[in-house]
Amino acid sequence: MSKVEVNNIQIAFDETGSGSALILLHGFPFNRTLWREQVFALSPTHRVITPDLRGFGESDVAESPATMADMAQDVVALMDSLGIERATIGGLSMGGYVVLAFYKLFPERVSALILSDTRPQADSEEAKVTRAKQAKDALAEGMAGIANSMLPKLFTPASVATKPHDVQRVREMMMTTKPAGAAAALMGMAVREDHTETLAQINVPTLILVGREDPITPLSDSENMQKAIAGSQLVIIDNASHVSNIEQADQFNSHLESFLKQDKLANDVGA
Numbered sequence: 001m002s003k004v005e006v007n008n009i010q011i012a013f014d015e016t017g018s019g020s021a022l023i024l025l026h027g028f029p030f031n032r033t034l035w036r037e038q039v040f041a042l043s044p045t046h047r048v049i050t051p052d053l054r055g056f057g058e059s060d061v062a063e064s065p066a067t068m069a070d071m072a073q074d075v076v077a078l079m080d081s082l083g084i085e086r087a088t089i090g091g092l093s094m095g096g097y098v099v100l101a102f103y104k105l106f107p108e109r110v111s112a113l114i115l116s117d118t119r120p121q122a123d124s125e126e127a128k129v130t131r132a133k134q135a136k137d138a139l140a141e142g143m144a145g146i147a148n149s150m151l152p153k154l155f156t157p158a159s160v161a162t163k164p165h166d167v168q169r170v171r172e173m174m175m176t177t178k179p180a181g182a183a184a185a186l187m188g189m190a191v192r193e194d195h196t197e198t199l200a201q202i203n204v205p206t207l208i209l210v211g212r213e214d215p216i217t218p219l220s221d222s223e224n225m226q227k228a229i230a231g232s233q234l235v236i237i238d239n240a241s242h243v244s245n246i247e248q249a250d251q252f253n254s255h256l257e258s259f260l261k262q263d264k265l266a267n268d269v270g271a
C-alpha cells in the first residue's frame with residue numbers, strides 16, 4: 001500500500017503490475033480490496049491501481065458531503081502524481097458514479113470505461129431521505145445497520161450458502177469502514193448529479209457488467225446505459241448479484257480481459 005497527499009488529504013492505493021494503466025474504483029461502503037481478484041488476474045498485463053476513495057479504507061476522511069466530483073478530483077490528482085496521462089477507469093456501483101463524474105470532468109484522461117453494477121441516475125427524493133437517515137445512524141451507532149441491510153442484496157442466496165468466506169470478507173470490509181467516511185459518502189451520493197445525458201457524450205470503448213440478480217442497480221439500468229453509450233458492450237454475469245466481481249470472479253475477469261485486449265491499441269496510444 002502507498003499513500004499520496006492530494007487535495008489536502010492522504011489517499012491510500014495499491015499499484016501492481018506494469019503496462020497500460022487500469023484504475024478501479026470500489027463501491028460503497030467498501031475499500032480497494034474489493035478488487036483483489038481483478039488485481040490478481042490483470043496485473044500480469046496491466047498497471048492496476050486501486051485507490052481507497054476518500055473516507056474509505058486507509059484514506060483520510062474529508063469534509064461531508066464527499067461528492068462524486070471530489071472523489072473524481074482525487075483520482076485525477078493521483079494520476080498526476082503517478083505520471084499517468086490516460087487510463088482505463090472502472091468502477092463498481094458508487095465507483096461507477098465516480099467514473100461518470102470523472103468522464104464528465106476529464107474526458108481527455110480516459111482511454112476506456114468499465115461500468116459495473118452501477119447506474120447514471122441521481123437519487124430520488126425518497127432515496128435522499130434514506131441516505132440522510134443512514135448517515136445519521138452510522139455516526140450514532142456504527143456500521144452494523146448498513147452492513148446488515150446491504151448484505152442480503154450483495155450476494156445471491158446461492159452464493160450466501162456456498163461462498164461463506166466471500167460473504168464474511170465483504171461484511172468485514174463494511175464493518176471496518178469509518179462511520180464518518182461512510183456518512184460523508186452517503187451525503188455525497190445523495191447530491192450526485194444525474195449523468196443520463198453524459199452517456200451520449202461518451203466516445204471511448206465502454207464495457208458494462210452487471211450481476212443478473214442485482215437488486216441495487218438492476219439489469220434494466222445497465223441495458224439502458226448500453227443503449228445510450230454508442231458502441232458499448234453489455235455483459236450479464238449469471239448467478240451474481242451486486243458484487244458480481246467477487247461472486248463470479250472468473251466470469252467477470254474473463255470478460256474484462258477480452259475487453260482490455262480489444263482496447264489494447266487505444267490504451268497503448270493513450271497511456
Ligand code: MLT
Pocket residue numbers: 026027028029092093094095189216
Ligand atoms: C454501492 O454498492 O456502491 C452502493 O450500493 C451504491 C448506492 O448505494 O447507491
